[in-house]
Structures are given as C-alpha cells and as structure tokens.
Amino acid sequence: MSNASSSTAAAEPLTVMGAGLVGSLLSLYLARRGHPVQVFERRPDPRRTGFLEGRSINLAVSDRAWRALEGVGVADDIRQVGIAMSQRIMHDAKGQLSYQPYGEDGQAIYSVNRGHLNRTLLDLAEARPNVQVRFGQQCLGIDLRRQQLQLLDSESGQEHTEKYTRLFGTDGAFSAVRGALQKTERFDYSQHYLEYGYKELTIEAGPDGSWQLEKNALHIWPRGQYMMIALPNLDGSFNCTLFFPYDGPESFASLQTPAQVTDFFRRVFPDAEPLMPELEREFFEHPTGSLVTVRCFPWKYDDDVLLLGDAAHAIVPFYGQGMNAGFEDCTVLNELLDQHGDAAWPTIFAEFQQQRKPNADAIADLAVYNFVEMRDRVADPRFLLQKKIEAKISAQYPGRWMPLYSQVTFSHTPYAEAWAAGQQQEAIMARLLPHIQQEADYERAEVQELVKQEMAVKG
C-alpha cells in the first residue's frame, strides 16, 4: 500500500466474488501485492457456522496446491494437519488387499480437511489490513457495462449495489459471475453430468482414535461399474465416498430401504461394512451429490472480469485435482503479475486464459478417464503389473519417463503436456506388455531390447 497515495489505480479495490478455497487464496495473493481487496461470499462465515453443504470433507492436496500455498507461506502449517497417503490400497470383494505406491519413495498426496484449509486461508486473508471479506452476500446479477454487482445481504434481506473496477469470479461450479458472462455474445459454455452420484459415509475410528485401516493410504473398493474410496482423518476415522450409478440394477434407485443398503454393503464391501455403524443413517440423511464437468470460454469479459477455479473449469473429483488446478490458477496469475506488472490487466487477463484453458480442458478429460481407472482397472493384476514395469522404466531412464499420474500429481508440468506425454507412454506400454507376463520378465534381454528401441524413438 506504499503507493496508494500516488496512484488512484492502486487505491481502487479489486473485487473477489467467492471466498471458498480459490477465492480466499487469490485474495491473499492479491493483497500481498499491495492491492486493496474486497471479497464477497454468498454463504455465512464458515468460522462461525461451517459451510460444507454437500461438499467433500476431505481433499487430496498434491504438488500444484503445495506450491500455491508456499507462495503465501502457509504450506508447512497445512501439511502438519494433513495425512500423507503414499499409496493406493485396493480392497477386493473378499476383503483381500493389493497395494500400489503413488510415486517414488517419499512421494505422497495429503488428505486435508476442506473446512480447516478454508478457515486458515480466510484467517490469513483477513489478517491483512487491505482485505475486507463480507459474508452472506448473494450475487443476484451483474451489470457488466456499468461494472456493478447486485448483492442480497442475507442477514438484513436488503439488496445493495457495489461498483467494481476489476472483478475476479471465484464462486465455484455454479458461479453467478460466469452466469452473467454466459449471457454475453459468443460465450461458449457446457455443463455435463455423469450418470453417477456420490454419497459421503464414515468408517469409524478404532479404540483411542486409532485407524482401523492402514492410515497412510487412499483406500479403493473398485467394483467395475462403481466404487467406494476412503481418505484418513486426524481423529482416526475415514471419510468414505461411494460413487454409484443413479439408475440401474445396482444404483441409488435400487437401494430404497435400510436393510437393502446394509445387505448391499455386506455383500460388496465385506471388510468395510462392519466398520460403518452409522451406514444406514448416513446413507439416507446425507445428500446424493452430482458430478459435473463445466467448460467455458472466454474466461474474461473485456478487461474487467476474470473467472478462476471451478467457476472457469469445474471437473469431476477422480484425479484429486479440482482444488490443485484452481490453486495453480492463482500461481499462474501471480507469475503473470510479476512478469507484466500490476497495472497490465488487459495483457494479464488475455494471457491467463490463453495459457490456462488447454490445461483446464486436459485435466477435465483426465479426471473422467481416471474414474474408469479407479473403479475398474486398478482391480486388474495386469494393470498393477503395468504400473510396476513403468516404475522400472522410469528408474532405468531417469528424467525420460515419468508416469502420467506422477506428472499430474507430483510435477508442475502443464496438464495438457502431461496428458500428451501420458498418451504416448500408454501406447508404448501397449506394445511392451504382450512380452511381459511377470515383473521379472522386465530383465529379459528381449524385453530390454524392446524398451531400448522404444526409448530411442521416444526421444
């Protein structure tokens, strides 16, 4: 704020609509650069009420989010309340386990509580003198020409109008800011739902807050057309999510009574069901969430409105990258501000959407693709063998082969590049695997020769 008196531009506050994860992190980034930031949030203050309504309780934090959190100095604090998950553990229909490490030694994704993370970011943002957050402000409409937000204060029931010069829409998958852009000329937009819904359930903590399943893992019960996953919580419990068809023989529609639910879980998740004493209550009390992919373009309106996070690119949760992608938006925007200076908004908005759009599209595709992998392919021994062989190639050719999952999760390679490289590697694996029946076959001269040839062409 040192230049506030010398520049009217700097004194004009930036406006952020939405104080969820991306909105609160973005506000922090903008405030650290000296901009006055006015934040509006539809929901009440989560530090007073909790605002989880229908959202996942746990998030899988990986490298892109860590980098964004490091940029505002909060990564270490968050890591201390996260639980490292270094592997997938698959539970088959007999309760037998198989294991797949996520990356190399020491690499892990982190189970973090969404509410805690959001509250921490809000606390940090509000601690800055140049940030003001107003909760309970529903956006009823936006006059894009006059640069005015029409807001409804939910406490007083009064409508009020707020001017903005620069508006950042971080108000999520059902963004009101995007809704205003959608009505402008030539705005491409799509929202597409999977035929699957999800239900959040709980595996109870054991005695003295112990974990009844392996703590440092993401658990998957892959069942072909559907699956359940579980992420560890600090209190010893696991937050489970059932991803399940809306309709069909095994579906939400087919489970109508408590007895049907229990019978079904006993039959298909026999090792989990005994750990879920609240199953019947939770199944019927918790809402069934839907799974949407939102794409749009442009992400900006003139030089004064910009969409970030889910508002620009909501994706399904199967790669654990929704928040990571939204946080990476903040990193990229901050880099562009470094590069072009804090007054070059037209350039920055244009470059931001140009750079991020293909990556948002790629992670949207990857997330849908990974649903099939998680609910089906991870149960196939050939798939697990493939992952082991890939790890061997990666070790033998350092820096020349990074598995797709690692590129997405443990690198900052743009998603679109990761996806392209992953498809190339998948094609190579499809040619190699017919020659490999077990892990040891990798050392055979014939296989080594094939790998050598493939790597020579891969370049």
Added chain:
Amino acid sequence: MSNASSSTAAAEPLTVMGAGLVGSLLSLYLARRGHPVQVFERRPDPRRTGFLEGRSINLAVSDRAWRALEGVGVADDIRQVGIAMSQRIMHDAKGQLSYQPYGEDGQAIYSVNRGHLNRTLLDLAEARPNVQVRFGQQCLGIDLRRQQLQLLDSESGQEHTEKYTRLFGTDGAFSAVRGALQKTERFDYSQHYLEYGYKELTIEAGPDGSWQLEKNALHIWPRGQYMMIALPNLDGSFNCTLFFPYDGPESFASLQTPAQVTDFFRRVFPDAEPLMPELEREFFEHPTGSLVTVRCFPWKYDDDVLLLGDAAHAIVPFYGQGMNAGFEDCTVLNELLDQHGDAAWPTIFAEFQQQRKPNADAIADLAVYNFVEMRDRVADPRFLLQKKIEAKISAQYPGRWMPLYSQVTFSHTPYAEAWAAGQQQEAIMARLLPHIQQEADYERAEVQELVKQEMAVKG
C-alpha cells in the same frame, strides 16, 4: 372444448412461452385438439410492429415443415407466397455460374418470408376461441416447484405471476424456460459458437420488380473460408447473407470503412456487388449475427415442462433445417397425443424427448458439416461430379439410394437415420470416385461392376 365441462383437466389451460414460429404452430396444434391454450410472448405483436430483430428474413421451407403446416391446413396458403428453389447456383470469383439441382424433377425448397409465416400462424391461432396470446410478456423467472411464471408486462412495467399446469417452452435459442431448467440437478447443457458471424444484405430488384439473378434458385458464392448466399423475395429482390469470420485477414474485423467493404465485395463477389447499391449502408447498419449450436438434456422437467424447437436444439442455418426441425417437433408431439391420448402427458413428454433428442443432435452435426460443403466443396468440380454420379445411382437403384441432402430435405426419415445412411453412402462414393473422371465413365463396365458390388453389400 366440447368436454370442458366434464373434465377439469381439459379446462386447465396449457401454457406456451414464446409465439415465434414453433410456438404459434404448436398452439394451433394444441388448440385444434380442444385444449385451452394461453400463449405468452416477450416481444410486441409482430402484426403491429414486426419482430425480426436480428433474425433471418427468409427461411428455406422443405418437406418436414410442409407436413407440419399441412397438419393445421395452412401449407397451400404458405406455398403460394413462397418461391420454389429447385437448384443451387454457384457463382465463382469471375462471376461464372455452375448449377446443382437439389433433388429430382419437381423437388424444391421454398424461400418464404419469416414475418409472413409467423403472422399467418398467429392469425390462425388467435382465430380459435380457445387460444389467448399475450404479447410484451418477458419471462423473468420460473418457479418450477410452484409451477409459476414470473412475467414482466413491458407496456405497464408491472410484474405478474401466472400459474401453469403444463408449460411448453418454445422461446427460442436463448430460452428463458430452458434457463430455469438449466439450474435444476443434472441438466446437461452446451452452447457453442462458430468463429463466424453473419450479415444480412440486399440484392435489389430489377426494373418492374424483375429478378436480377435466376429466381428459382438458392445462390451461393463459395469462397473457401467464407461465403455469401442469396434467397429470392417476391418483390424481385434477394436477401443475401454473408457468413464471414469475426477475425483474421478477411473478416468483419478487417472491414472497417465503407471503401474497404466495397473494394472487398468488388474483388470477391464481382457479379453481385453491382446489384447491391445499399451495400455500404447495410453493412454498417445491420447487426452482425452470431451462429450458435445449443444442446441440452433432458427437455422436460417432471411432467409439467417441455422444451421444443430452438429452445431444445438451436442449430446453425447451413442445412436450412432449424425451423423444419422445430416444426417436426410439433408433428411428433401431435402423433404422440394421437397415440397415447390427450391426458397421458408423462408418457408423451418422456417419449418425445427420447425420440427427438438423437435426431436433434444429428441435424446439429449435419448443419455444421454443411457449412464446409457450402462455403468450400460446392466450388470443387469433383464434388459436383460426385453429386451427378449419386443421382445416377439413385435413378438406377430406385428406393435403395437417396442422397443425404434429399433424405434430410425431401423425406421424413429421422435425421439420425439419414445421417447414418449418408455416411455409409459417402464411404461408398469415396471408393468409387477414383474410377470416375467424367460423368460418362459411370456407364463403363468396370464402374458398373463396382457399383453393383457396393450395392450388394449395402443391402
């Protein structure tokens, strides 16, 4: 209305939002079945003011629309004010012409004035005692649970609420009814714009209202990346439409001054430009229209709201099928009412969307595909040769080969079936054409043998 006193269901009016082409035709169909129909339209009465705002002036009416118009007894009246177009005439950059008949002898599409058609349908609808049309009623929102429309009367400025039991959304590509459905759970939606806009222009009538180009034709100036078309009017003029990129070396962005416009038209449309004395004024006064494809699903909400026409499936204009598809919606709905009876709305709504959705998707794809054909392929002598050979096969194998264009335009084959058959025939033509250099080659024994083989496999 004969059973109005014996049935409360029949006394409950059906509500139609939108009195454009599809809304007014639908109202007529419903009213003829005895239902009281309440119609609301955002715009003022077009019979008093004209409501063309940014819409095409001419429509190409073909068999699907004729059948729908016959169903309400108005086809002959409309045909008398239409102009038959039995062929495409292509104008090259030197003003040379080439010709391509649209179908067999006597087959034609008809150039019809949109305003006239709309007014005629409205007159017919309002002539029925059980139809009430209210103009200047903007739909501000819909309470789907309470089945209430929130309307703004543009004359008085007063908002009012109207209950409905059955609501038909025929309010076009930017449908407010669809806007309400879009906010419900699991509603798939996309709007996608081409990178092209369009501009309506005029070729003047000649002396004494004569036509300065061949009257009974659709004229095309195909130029690869862009094109102009012209449809005849009754007064001797032609309504031209330039389909042109928004940006690039030859684009709306590149034509900024009257002199640039005239120079450009003289260079690329040398035979048309002298016939367009109002070109410079029209180019800058007329709005640049955008070209959107809208897809969504479901088309219904519970058993009480149904979308039809552009509200459900807006398409680009390059197959001349937008209105035809919307009118076919009315035909299909009327057939389902015949089949299931006028009280079976749940069944009818469900079957309607099930039956029509794949066909709407197919014509949306076909319309985009035909843009490339019209602006580029029709200028290729090989393409015109292919069309001639196809006509010969069609004549030699009656009932076994109908060109794709004919299936779409001169048949009632569902669009999805037409598209599938068209793709199969296109593959056959791709195999035959290397053996054919000129029209006469078709009679060669080798070619006849190949055709015979292909037709045997085609089945």
